[in-house]
Amino acid sequence: MGALGHSFGGMTAIGMAAGWAGAGADPRVAAILPVSAVVVKELQSDERTSPNAGFSQEQLEAITVPVMLMGGSEDVNVFPENNEVAFAQILNAPRVYRVEILGATHTHFASVCWIGDYLISIGFEQESWAALGAEDLIEPYDITCGPEAFPIEESNRLANLYTIAFFKRHLLGEVGYDAYLTTAFAESEPAADFFRK
Incomplete structure (x- = not known):
């Protein structure tokens, strides 16, 4: 089975292969794809004091399944350097990839645009979101879906392309997908x- 998760879900994906919070690695997991996961607790916008707010080098070295690390270059919540650290410290996986979507933010990998667009389509303009209890959606929607944002369609296309190629290759053994997992294709x-690597 594969594990994919975004943000805290990305930490969960890493933990399934590395062990986390006192639990060992899940032997059923054959490949992981953490998206914008906290690897180093200091490399995020929020201060976290939990001892489980990141991963040690020892934990990362314990990963022995294929890994694809994904994130956005403009992520100010979980800084892209997390993936750089993980890429350098995951030493025992048979294959490690790192994909950084240039211009994408943390919320390019969430359903922010879909939710906001849906609210607008049913008559709830952005000015009314606070009254609906959706005030926390306003800023992410603006930076992810606004006219100045990196196009969400392109972010989704790239994320889907690399995710499908990774899991088809490393879960299903379909070697034809190797063509998409090369620097030449990139x-x-x-x-x-x-x-x-």
Whole structure:
């Protein structure tokens, strides 16, 4: 089985392969794809005091399944350097990839645009969101879905392309997807930085 998660879910995906919060790795997990996961607790916008707010080098070295680390270059909640640290410290996985979508924020990997667009489509303009209890959606919607934002459609396309290629290759063994997991292919995708080892 594969594990994919965003933000805290990304930490969960790593924990399923590395062990976390006193639990060991789940032996059923054959590949992980953490998106914008906190790896180093100091590399996030919120201060967290929990001893489980990140991963040790020992935990990352314990990962022995294929890994794809994904995130956005403009993430100010969970800084992209988390994926750089993980990429450097995951030493025992058979394959490690890192994809950074250039221009994407933390919420490009969430359903912020879909939720906001839906509210607008049923007559709830952004000015009314606070009264609906959706005030916390306003800023993420603006930075993710506004006219100046990196296009959500392109972010979704790139995330889907790399996610599908990764899991088809490393869960289902479909070697034809190797073509999408190369630096040569990545050169045709200027909105993503791609690394592998």
